[in-house]
Amino acid sequence: GQNIDQPTEMTATEGAIVQINCTYQTSGFNGLFWYQQHAGEAPTFLSYNVLDGLEEKGRFSSFLSRSKGYSYLLLKELQMKDSASYLCAVLDSNYQLIWGAGTKLIIKP
Amino acid sequence: IAGITQAPTSQILAAGRRMTLRCTQDMRHNAMYWYRQDLGLGLRLIHYSNTAGTTGKGEVPDGYSVSRANTDDFPLTLASAVPSQTSVYFCASTQGNTGELFFGEGSRLTVL
Numbered sequence: 001g002q003n004i005d006q007p008t009e010m011t012a013t014e015g016a017i018v019q020i021n022c023t024y025q026t027s028g029f030n031g032l033f034w035y036q037q038h039a040g041e042a043p044t045f046l047s048y049n050v051l052d053g054l055e056e057k058g059r060f061s062s063f064l065s066r067s068k069g070y071s072y073l074l075l076k077e078l079q080m081k082d083s084a085s086y087l088c089a090v091l092d093s094n095y096q097l098i099w100g101a102g103t104k105l106i107i108k109p
Numbered sequence: 110i111a112g113i114t115q116a117p118t119s120q121i122l123a124a125g126r127r128m129t130l131r132c133t134q135d136m137r138h139n140a141m142y143w144y145r146q147d148l149g150l151g152l153r154l155i156h157y158s159n160t161a162g163t164t165g166k167g168e169v170p171d172g173y174s175v176s177r178a179n180t181d182d183f184p185l186t187l188a189s190a191v192p193s194q195t196s197v198y199f200c201a202s203t204q205g206n207t208g209e210l211f212f213g214e215g216s217r218l219t220v221l
Contacts, residue, residue: 089152
């Protein structure tokens with residue numbers, strides 16, 4: 001079966017750095033996506049990786065290792081507004097997104 | 110309309126009633142999706158449509174139906190609602206076979 005694992009909840013301090021991990025086992029691979037979802041709101045696209053390596057976009061970076069079935073989202077200089085759930089998703093061989101359950105990130109002052 | 114719009118935003122429904130959740134997008138995206146999101150389970154695909162006139166079943170299609178008469182609209186119908194269909198429903202769209210989805214604001218449905 002297809003499976004995506006990510007931690008249920010993480011806590012970090014304002015101004016610090018946090019890394020949210022995601023491991024996946026899917027039927028085929030056509031890219032890995034990270035979405036941000038604030039409580040009570042819709043998910044919004046953050047990043048996309050299809051090749052191994054690090055993609056940097058401002059304070060957020062996303063890393064992919066296809067051989068290990070592993071990705072992480074790195075958030076730097078954490079701000080209170082970064083408190084949200086972060087969803088990892090993989091586009092499988094049928095071009096359907098397989099979603100993880102999400103990681104709730106709590107930022108403390 | 111800007112982006113993707115869902116209606117209603119919230120609804121309480123008696124079990125056994127029929128309900129249609131509406132979804133409209135103005136981005137001319139070819140692919141549209143309906144997901145449900147339940148605590149601890151993440152997003153689960155109900156139905157999808159790769160282009161106007163075609164639809165397909167997702168992971169949890171039972172009890173739901175969709176239609177795609179044109180590019181912009183993708184309604185989701187619950188023929189006879191049951192309490193297990195209590196959830197938050199998200200409509201999404203994308204252009205082509207990409208994973209960069211644009212989501213509506215969600216419809217919170219409670220079936221009693």
